[in-house]
Amino acid sequence: MHVLIAGAGLGGLTLAQNLRKRGISYEIFERDEHKDARFQGWAIALHTITDELVASMPSDMPDLRQATDHMSPLKIPTQICLYPAESIVRVGWEDCPETPFIRAERYRLRNHLATNIPIQWGKRVQRIEHDDQGVAVYFEDGTTAKGDILVGADGVKSVVRQELLQKSHDEVLKIIPLAAIVGELKLSGEAFKRQLQLSHGSYSLIDSEKGYLTFCSLHDVTPDGKSARYYWIMSRSDPTIVDPDHWLHKATQQEKLEHAREVMSNREPKFREIFDLTPVEGIKKETHIWRDLELSSLPAGRVVLMGDAAHVMTPFRGE
Numbered sequence: 001m002h003v004l005i006a007g008a009g010l011g012g013l014t015l016a017q018n019l020r021k022r023g024i025s026y027e028i029f030e031r032d033e034h035k036d037a038r039f040q041g042w043a044i045a046l047h048t049i050t051d052e053l054v055a056s057m058p059s060d061m062p063d064l065r066q067a068t069d070h071m072s073p074l075k076i077p078t079q080i081c082l083y084p085a086e087s088i089v090r091v092g093w094e095d096c097p098e099t100p101f102i103r104a105e106r107y108r109l110r111n112h113l114a115t116n117i118p119i120q121w122g123k124r125v126q127r128i129e130h131d132d133q134g135v136a137v138y139f140e141d142g143t144t145a146k147g148d149i150l151v152g153a154d155g156v157k158s159v160v161r162q163e164l165l166q167k168s169h170d171e172v173l174k175i176i177p178l179a180a181i182v183g184e185l186k187l188s189g190e191a192f193k194r195q196l197q198l199s200h201g202s203y204s205l206i207d208s209e210k211g212y213l214t215f216c217s218l219h220d221v222t223p224d225g226k227s228a229r230y231y232w233i234m235s236r237s238d239p240t241i242v243d244p245d246h247w248l249h250k251a252t253q254q255e256k257l258e259h260a261r262e263v264m265s266n267r268e269p270k271f272r273e274i275f276d277l278t279p280v281e282g283i284k285k286e287t288h289i290w291r292d293l294e295l296s297s298l299p300a301g302r303v304v305l306m307g308d309a310a311h312v313m314t315p316f317r318g319e
């Protein structure tokens with residue numbers, strides 16, 4: 001049995017580790033030229049699956065928490081909190097022995113999952129062929145790989161899915177009616193400490209009257225523990241986001257930042273601070289349109305899909 005994996009993201013690499021542990025022959029192909037070719041995102045919460053994930057990995061893996069925890073080198077328990085506008089209490093979760101959870105910095109997590117995995121870089125899947133005898137994958141660089149099973153772990157815009165279903169992305173991907181503004185910033189000293197007082201990690205500001213949910217989170221901490229990168233995503237339900245004339249598609253970074261500050265203007269200063277300290281250049285220029293996908297079934301055969309290729313996990317669903 002020889003398994004071909006298309007895509008060395010979180011899903012493909014997790015599968016590769018599982019196959020490595022079981023001594024099953026595999027190859028894994030990634031379109032990017034190297035591991036630093038693309039921004040890997042901010043942080044991802046690992047909670048109920050953590051024990052199973054670790055148990056499914058080979059024994060030579062470094063410790064998952066030590067390798068990926070976005071709070072490192074600070075030794076404080078990670079928290080996820082909610083601050084509803086109409087309430088003075090905060091609710092949430094804290095990492096503890098009874099309910100352990102890790103917020104993993106995504107770049108570190110991908111590197112961790114790549115431990116002892118011989119990723120074949122610069123291999124963009126272009127086309128596949130499959131029949132009773134086996135499966136062949138054709139890459140953009142003109143090379144081919146052959147195997148018994150192909151796993152499409154090539155993300156939301158999966159070429160493997162497109163080839164398998166013979167359907168375009170637009171035919172299967174649904175638009176999530178969400179308008180979002182994204183900001184990034186670096187915080188040091190007292191401002192960083194004040195964010196940690198709001199939450200050791202991440203918190204959501206909910207304003208049901210204005211219809212906004214804003215997720216603010218630590219990305220990672222500098223090695224000296226004195227500064228940190230943060231990001232926030234301010235979103236509201238808005239089916240008109242697909243309209244190319246939607247104001248967010250045309251807004252400048254300054255206009256988006258001013259809008260975010262205006263939305264937060266009725267909140268206490270401690271909640272406004274992260275927006276006040278965000279520099280204009282920290283606002284994402286492009287307005288992302290989130291996509292969703294749920295396939296009810298796949299054709300039986302030698303090609304399967306996993307991860308976002310099969311069922312997109314939006315950040316909000318993930319948390």
Ligand SMILES: Cc1cc2nc3c(=O)[nH]c(=O)nc-3n(C[C@H](O)[C@H](O)[C@H](O)COP(=O)(O)OP(=O)(O)OC[C@H]3O[C@@H](n4cnc5c(N)ncnc54)[C@H](O)[C@@H]3O)c2cc1C
Nearest residue numbers: 007009010011031044045124125154155307308313315318
């Ligand atoms: C901002 C953000 C925050 C998130 N937070 C969370 C969270 O907290 N919790 C959670 O559960 N989920 C979260 N998610 C969702 C989670 O990140 C995804 O579900 C997960 O990354 C999917 O893994 P994957 O391996 O299927 O796809 P990906 O991670 O997208 O990996 C796909 C890989 O395939 C490669 N590839 C693509 N096309 C080809 C091709 N043609 N040939 C070869 N290789 C190819 C890509 O370069 C990539 O390396 C978040 C997503 C985002 C965007």
